Amino acid sequence: MRVCALVLAGLLSACDSTSLPSDHPSPEPFQPVQTKTDEALAAASGFADQTGGGIFATATGEALRLRLDGTRGALENHPGNAVAPGRIRSVFRMGASSALVEADNGLFLAQSGWLIAPPWSELLGTGLKATATTTDGAVWLGHDTGLYRLQDGAVSALKVDGKPLDGITSLAAAAAENGGEGLWFLRQQALWTAVRTAPGTWQVKQAEAPLLDEERPLVVVGLGASEKGKAEAWVLTSERLLRRAADGWRQIALAQTPTQVLAAGRFVWVRAGDKLLSYDADADKWGEASGVDTREFRFLAADESGCAWVQLGAETVALSRGPVPRVLGMLEGMQVVDDAMVVRARVAPGVAPLSLTFEVAGVQVPVRGPVYSLGGAEADGTPKPYSFVGLEPGPHTLSAVALYADGTEARRSVVFNYQPLSTVALGWDKDIRPIHEARCAKCHVKGPGRPLATYEQWKEGASLIVAAVREQRMPADGPLDPQLISLIQRWAATGANP
Structure with a gap:
């Protein structure tokens, strides 16, 4: 597989402002529901699944799948892999229900109880720092060697003037400063954005973040969109917490200096001093978790339900605002x-x-x-x-x-x-076969996946295939473009015609 450079325009700009509109939270105390696991986890990033549980690295270097109740689930090296993963270093979000696992022997996808080596893993190797997913189905990979976009099973490197965007430490998908869909990232102690201006063309520029003298951005996270609000970028700095809301930059005036932040869906978790805070964007409410000892505290992962997996000393606990279904x-x-x-x-x-x-x-x-x-x-x-x-x-x-x-x-x-079904008739040969040949055949014809070489096999397994692509568990080399997922769903729902 070839790594292609995307055409980019590079612009630099900066802004320094000491006066910002402020949000003044009045957190309501809540007693969090705590689900503990007996597994000893490493102090490394993990993946939390919005249906419960997640994928994590253990203290002994194994990849571990946890269920909603904290018990261990099945997760094994796929027999079709050319090499075993080796020691697990960290875990990152890949899609809605799949994780990207970095191991000593490369990158592996954790899906459906298996660790699968994708065809593009050899292009990158170890050195992954962050991932983010945009609404067009692309998975962005912040790596020691640069910034990459994974879409339709192909990896492309973003470059400015032929140079890689290396040194990225944090990555988030959220609305850009102009209101369009964007990608935010930290690079060389500065905040940057990338915004698509045309197919294959991205404008990369330094964000106009209102930083004080000597203030440094440390982490950027993304707040997802809903009917009640747009996606936002939140930035933890060396001094405070900033958010890029619809009306521009705002600062969050907390009683203590924030030191850690994590976000998923419409929820943000913040550790500030000895306090653990949670923000529900749809309800526009802050909460303060009671009875949580934050002296030895570390975020591992969060999911869209408002649950956060954290380390409290030697314990690993899932925290939720309540018994959320x-x-x-x-x-x-x-x-x-x-x-x-x-x-x-x-x-x-x-x-x-x-x-x-x-x-x-x-x-x-x-x-x-x-x-x-x-x-x-x-x-x-x-x-x-x-x-x-x-x-x-x-x-x-x-x-x-x-x-x-x-x-x-x-x-x-x-x-x-x-988006209800259209009346246009879809057929396997003209509409689905091209997707099969481009994204599925390498694993499901001669590879390790279940046989899916013919129309009859696709029709027989239509319900399973729809569930796998809709939940972004397949293909194994990354999720399909949303339009292709919709095409497969429509084909299956209108009779799975030949």
Whole structure:
């Protein structure tokens, strides 16, 4: 595979301002739900899955998959790999439900219980510092040797005047200063942005961050978009916490100096002095976690439900604002084209709720356990699909709301984009085969994957294939472009025609 340079325009600008609009949080104390694991984890970045659990590096250098309750799940080296991973160094987010694992012997994808060596892993090797995913399906890789974009199974290097963008330490996807979709990164102790101006062309410039004299940016994180707000970049500096909101730069006036920050979806976690704070952007509310000893504290990973995995001394704990249920079958930001699909909720470990209600487009749907399915269940307990017929096309929010005996209400909200099926007939040979040959055949014809060489095999496995690409577990060398995912979904939903 060849690494191609993308055409870029490089611009530099800076801004220094000592007067900024300020947010003055008044955090409400909350007692976090804590899920502990008996596994000893390394003090390295990890990946938290929004459906619960995640992928982490252990203190002994293994790759570990954790479940929602903190127990160990299956994760093994795929027998089709040319080499074993070796000692695991750190783990990064790759897609909605897959992780990129850096090991002594290269980069591996953690998907469906396997560690898989993607075809492009030899191009980069060790030295990964950060990853970010933009809405066009691209995965951005901040590496010691430069900044790379992974899309449609191909890796491209971003360069300015022929020189690599090396030295990146932090990376986040969020709206750029001009309001367009952008990529934010820290490089050489400065804050930069990259904004696409045309296909294959990116404008790279130093951000106009309002930094004080001697103030240095340390970490940049991204706040995701929803119906209630746009994506934002948040910057932890040596002095304070800044956010690039829709109305420009603002500073967060905290009672103590912030030292660590982590974000996923619409939630931001901040360690400030001896306090651990959580911000819910949709509710525009700050909270302060009670009973958490932050003297030996380190963030490992966070997910879109508002959960953060942290190290507290020798312990590793998942912290949540409450017993938040997890939504299965629908991921944050997913494009839904099916008129009917199975959506379930998994309640938090421990005491079962008194009730669980789904909310979508103003409709409340109470459901009963132990299988909390939005569409109800068949007589044998099999979940039924829920019909979206009549739902207006466009962005929507689906919430799973659990009510407990002590009056606690726990909510998980997932933003999705409903684009119902078109009347255009799709066929495997003209529409799906090109995707198969470009992205699937190398693993599923002669490679380690299950056989998927013919139309008949694709039709037989259509439901499994749709779930895998929609949840971004496949292809093994990186997620498909959202338009290609939609194409496969539409083909399967309209009869999986030849």
